[in-house]
Amino acid sequence: MTDILSVARLAGVSRATAARAFSDPEKVRASTREKIYAASEQLGFRPNYVARQLRTQSTRIIGVMLPTLSNPVFSEQLQAMENVARAAGYALMVATTDYDPERETAVLENLLRQRVDGVALTVADAEHSPCLQLLAQEALPAVLVHNPSASAHFITVSVDNQKAMYKATRHLQKLGHRRIGMVAGPFQQSDRAQLRYQGYCQAMQKAKLDALPLIEMAHHTRVDSERLQPWLQGDAALTALVCSNDLLALSAIGTLQRLGYKVPKHISVIGFDGIALGEMVSPALCTIVQPQRELGIAAMESLMGLIAGIDITSRRLDFSLRKGESVARPPLIDKLPGNLS
Amino acid sequence: MTDILSVARLAGVSRATAARAFSDPEKVRASTREKIYAASEQLGFRPNYVARQLRTQSTRIIGVMLPTLSNPVFSEQLQAMENVARAAGYALMVATTDYDPERETAVLENLLRQRVDGVALTVADAEHSPCLQLLAQEALPAVLVHNPSASAHFITVSVDNQKAMYKATRHLQKLGHRRIGMVAGPFQQSDRAQLRYQGYCQAMQKAKLDALPLIEMAHHTRVDSERLQPWLQGDAALTALVCSNDLLALSAIGTLQRLGYKVPKHISVIGFDGIALGEMVSPALCTIVQPQRELGIAAMESLMGLIAGIDITSRRLDFSLRKGESVARPPLIDKLPGNLS
DNA sequence: TTGTACGCGTTATCAG
DNA sequence: CTGATAACGCGTACAA
Numbered sequence: 001m002t003d004i005l006s007v008a009r010l011a012g013v014s015r016a017t018a019a020r021a022f023s024d025p026e027k028v029r030a031s032t033r034e035k036i037y038a039a040s041e042q043l044g045f046r047p048n049y050v051a052r053q054l055r056t057q058s059t060r061i062i063g064v065m066l067p068t069l070s071n072p073v074f075s076e077q078l079q080a081m082e083n084v085a086r087a088a089g090y091a092l093m094v095a096t097t098d099y100d101p102e103r104e105t106a107v108l109e110n111l112l113r114q115r116v117d118g119v120a121l122t123v124a125d126a127e128h129s130p131c132l133q134l135l136a137q138e139a140l141p142a143v144l145v146h147n148p149s150a151s152a153h154f155i156t157v158s159v160d161n162q163k164a165m166y167k168a169t170r171h172l173q174k175l176g177h178r179r180i181g182m183v184a185g186p187f188q189q190s191d192r193a194q195l196r197y198q199g200y201c202q203a204m205q206k207a208k209l210d211a212l213p214l215i216e217m218a219h220h221t222r223v224d225s226e227r228l229q230p231w232l233q234g235d236a237a238l239t240a241l242v243c244s245n246d247l248l249a250l251s252a253i254g255t256l257q258r259l260g261y262k263v264p265k266h267i268s269v270i271g272f273d274g275i276a277l278g279e280m281v282s283p284a285l286c287t288i289v290q291p292q293r294e295l296g297i298a299a300m301e302s303l304m305g306l307i308a309g310i311d312i313t314s315r316r317l318d319f320s321l322r323k324g325e326s327v328a329r330p331p332l333i334d335k336l337p338g339n340l341s
Numbered sequence: 342m343t344d345i346l347s348v349a350r351l352a353g354v355s356r357a358t359a360a361r362a363f364s365d366p367e368k369v370r371a372s373t374r375e376k377i378y379a380a381s382e383q384l385g386f387r388p389n390y391v392a393r394q395l396r397t398q399s400t401r402i403i404g405v406m407l408p409t410l411s412n413p414v415f416s417e418q419l420q421a422m423e424n425v426a427r428a429a430g431y432a433l434m435v436a437t438t439d440y441d442p443e444r445e446t447a448v449l450e451n452l453l454r455q456r457v458d459g460v461a462l463t464v465a466d467a468e469h470s471p472c473l474q475l476l477a478q479e480a481l482p483a484v485l486v487h488n489p490s491a492s493a494h495f496i497t498v499s500v501d502n503q504k505a506m507y508k509a510t511r512h513l514q515k516l517g518h519r520r521i522g523m524v525a526g527p528f529q530q531s532d533r534a535q536l537r538y539q540g541y542c543q544a545m546q547k548a549k550l551d552a553l554p555l556i557e558m559a560h561h562t563r564v565d566s567e568r569l570q571p572w573l574q575g576d577a578a579l580t581a582l583v584c585s586n587d588l589l590a591l592s593a594i595g596t597l598q599r600l601g602y603k604v605p606k607h608i609s610v611i612g613f614d615g616i617a618l619g620e621m622v623s624p625a626l627c628t629i630v631q632p633q634r635e636l637g638i639a640a641m642e643s644l645m646g647l648i649a650g651i652d653i654t655s656r657r658l659d660f661s662l663r664k665g666e667s668v669a670r671p672p673l674i675d676k677l678p679g680n681l682s
Numbered sequence: 683t684t685g686t687a688c689g690c691g692t693t694a695t696c697a698g
Numbered sequence: 699c700t701g702a703t704a705a706c707g708c709g710t711a712c713a714a
Contacts, residue, residue: 003707014685019709029683044478049454050394051707054690059391061434068420070617075416079409082437086448091455093402094435096423107427113390114432137385222621250621257623276411280563280591281622282598344691355701360693370699392691395706 002043010039022047053115062303063111064094065104065121067190071221071247072275073292074122077145080296081120088304090117099124099189099220104131112138118303122146125191126154141306145299148191155306156314157299161192164288164319165199168242168270171286171321173207175329177240177268180204181212181231183252184244185220193244196272200242212238221247223255232261239267239330246271246278246287253283253326264328274322286324291317343384351380363388394456403644404452405435406445406462412562412588413616414633415463418486421637422461429645431458440465440530440561445472453479459644463487466532467495482647486640489532496647497655498640502533505629505660506540509583509611512627512662514548516670518581518609521545522553522572524593525585526561534585537613541583553579562588564596573602580608580671587612587619587628594624594667605669615663627665632658 008018013032020027021036028036039045053059062085066074078094085092093116097103104123108131111119118141123129126147135142136153144156165182172180182200184193197214204211215231217224231238243249249271253263261267263283271278274289298315305312349359354373362369362377369377380386394400403426407415419435426433434457438444445464449472452460459482464470467488476483477494485497506523513521523541525534538555545552556572558565572579584590590612594604602608604624612619615630639656646653 005707015708016686016710017684019707020684023709027683032683046450047454048395048456048707050391050400050456051690052709053391054389054395054692054706055708055710057690069410069416069423070413070420072411072413072416075410075413075419078416078435079411079437082410082435086436091451092435094419094423094433095427096420109387110432113388115389115391221617247618247621250618254621254623254625276562277588277591277618280588280595282595284595346691356691357693357702358700360691361700364693368699373700389691392706393693395690395708396692396694398706 001048002045003048004045006043007036007040007045010043011036023052057115059115059117060089061091061093061114061116062300063108063114063116063119063121064092065107065111065119065123066094066096067099067122067124068096068220071245072277073245073273073290076275076292077296077299080293081300084297084300084304088300090304097124099186101125101128101130104129105134107131108134112140116140118142118307120145120299120303124189125194127191141303143299143303143306145295146192148195154314155302155312157295157302157317158315159290159295159317159319161195162199162202164290165196165242165272166203167199167321168272168288169200169203170206172240172242172268172270172327173203173209175268175327177330178207178209179212179236179238180209180240180242181215181238182242182244183215183217183223183228183248185217185248187214187216190220190244196244217248221245221251223248223251225255225259228252228255229259232256232259232267240327241267241269243269243271246273246275246285249285249287249326250278250281253285264326266331268327268330270327278324279322283325285322286327287322289320289322291319342389343386344389345386348377348380348384348386351384352376398456400456400458401430402432402434402455402457403641404449404455404457404460404462405433406448406452406460406464407435407437408440408463408465409437409561412586413618414586414614414631417616417633418637418640421634422641425638425641425645429641431645438465440527442466442469442471445470446475448472449475453481457481459483459648461486461640461644465530468532482644484640484644484647486636487533489536495655496643496653498636498643498658499656500631500636500658500660502536503540503543505631506537506583506613507544508540508662509613509629510541510544511547513581513583513609513611513668514544514550516609516668518671519548519550520553520577520579521550521581521583522556522579523583523585524556524558524564524569524589526558526589528555528557531561531585537585558589562586562592564589564592566596566600569593569596570600573597573600573608581668582608582610584610584612587614587616587626590626590628590667591619591622594626605667607672609668609671611668619665620663624666626663627668628663630661630663632660 201211271287278285612628619626
């Protein structure tokens with residue numbers, strides 16, 4: 001591939017002038033600029049960003065680290081981030097971790113070696129993440145997405161997971177549900193799942209109900225029929241399920257229907273995230289809606305602010321409860337508990 | 342950030358030796374190697390990939406260009422690609438185009454400037470893609486994913502879209518359906534949608550039935566109720582719908598149910614892609630299953646082969662029909678047409 | 683406005 | 699086994 005020197009020669013100018021024509025066009029007379037562009041065209045010259053990056057000590061690349069792209073929450077967020085990054089002239093380097101702390105550090109290390117200008121990342125568990133300790137030692141602009149801002153060192157963009165799940169659970173209680181269970185994926189792995197469980201517990205306590213142990217699935221996004229069934233039988237059968245994410249909730253609804261339960265007639269199901277698909281299926285999923293695209297946009301804008309040296313603070317975005325069609329009053333005449341506000 | 346020269350100085354060796362200790366450890370005596378590692382540790386040295394890239398003329402970065410990440414088909418594929426790339430020591434630079442040809446060329450141009458070692462891309466329409474013309478002029482290793490290999494210049498990894506949709510439509514016909522419609526997103530944009538429509542037409546013709554005009558939606562993944570309704574009424578009301586992708590199919594099912602139609606009792610729906618969610622919902626989606634992860638894996642492996650200089654040919658992967666629960670015999674006593682094999 | 687000259691951090695080629 | 703040195707392609711003081 002031709003380099004800028006050949007272009008300069010063909011245009012009959014010095015290397016410096018040719019370089020300027022690309023990096024700082026104002027600084028060169030229009031007529032010579034045209035000659036340079038023509039020569040460049042003719043030779044099929046294309047600026048070498050690697051060389052530029054080395055010289056300017058800035059890559060205009062942003063590193064993005066995510067648990068997985070198989071969950072629409074993250075791929076939507078990535079899509080939003082990509083849009084604003086590209087519009088601002090940044091490229092994205094993307095890597096996934098599958099909630100594995102070791103992979104998190106490996107990925108981050110790689111991003112650092114690539115000399116990305118900043119990173120936007122979602123870690124499995126911000127409290128015990130070796131990767132964040134690594135990051136804390138570096139001066140690299142960074143924004144955590146989704147993770148609670150427990151570690152006050154980092155800029156975070158998130159919603160209040162605990163409060164959101166509290167609200168979801170209260171919603172069920174107000175409809176008369178008393179035996180409400182929560183299902184989640186591998187629990188210890190995700191700090192968000194933990195916060196959501198706390199929100200659930202808090203709501204149960206508020207209503208003077210027993211917070212049940214978490215119904216833990218092997219997979220983050222799929223319900224195992226066998227693990228669910230015990231909770232559906234007998235006197236203490238659940239009348240409602242809160243799920244730690246929408247994919248789990250949709251999977252739960254499908255599983256329940258296949259087991260012969262009608263949703264929401266026999267059992268109510270509520271999700272968390274607000275993925276687009278939840279609205280399209282029937283029954284439409286009742287869920288906590290996180291502003292996924294806004295999260296991505298806000299994260300990218302904060303990050304670009306940091307890179308520009310602007311003072312940035314953590315942001316907490318609003319969530320909402322979408323009613324959908326997967327929730328109704330409990331089936332049996334379940335006398336309302338005294339203590340509902 | 343410290344560079345390798347400082348490490349060398351601290352270790353009391355030359356820059357060359359220090360560099361060797363990292364790139365080719367065998368070539369340096371164990372004792373001095375240890376001194377170098379110690380110095381490196383102490384200074385917090387981290388290899389600068391940008392400099393390495395400039396020197397070696399190889400970035401070990403692969404560019405990935407996709408229409409969107411909002412469709413699980415692409416995000417799953419990306420996830421698979423990321424896994425194999427990372428395992429092989431490649432990083433991924435990702436950009437989306439939203440089916441816009443101009444954005445396609447802009448994105449590709451940027452990837453070229455970044456000097457990626459290869460690209461894996463899915464374009465909206467391979468036949469009329471300025472971006473592919475651009476690519477054809479470069480010597481860059483490239484693999485097209487999903488796109489038909491019409492342009493024989495390129496290595497392609499795909500399934501036979503036409504044949505797949507033919508099979509889906511025949512499946513409906515064999516169950517007794519005669520009035521079958523096909524719904525798709527913005528049609529001209531996607532070469533795959535066009536091939537799928539051809540498959541549908543071919544199947545209708547084979548059964549001596551009228552191929553109906555495409556029912557075109559404004560969005561690639563969402564059904565507009567108003568555009569659908571005219572096809573559901575009167576004597577010629579459709580008894581089955583084939584959809585150009587799964588999101589559209591799920592959306593169609595939701596819409597139909599909300600309009601009071603039962604799926605599959607009143608109307609059958611069949612999708613295309615085989616996204617995971619299709620299996621989880623109820624009724625489970627009947628669909629053509631593309632091996633999404635395999636597509637991603639095969640594409641990446643082919644690309645890495647190309648980069649390594651190995652001879653690679655296009656690959657066509659197998660699809661299958663998943664029966665699901667969203668398809669049944671047509672509701673009315675619809676006399677079977679004579680001509681079903 | 684244009685040209686000269688240096689450096690960004692590595693790796694590769696040669697000698698020693 | 700180790701060291702000196704020249705690239706890689708570009709941006710930018712500084713001088714003209």
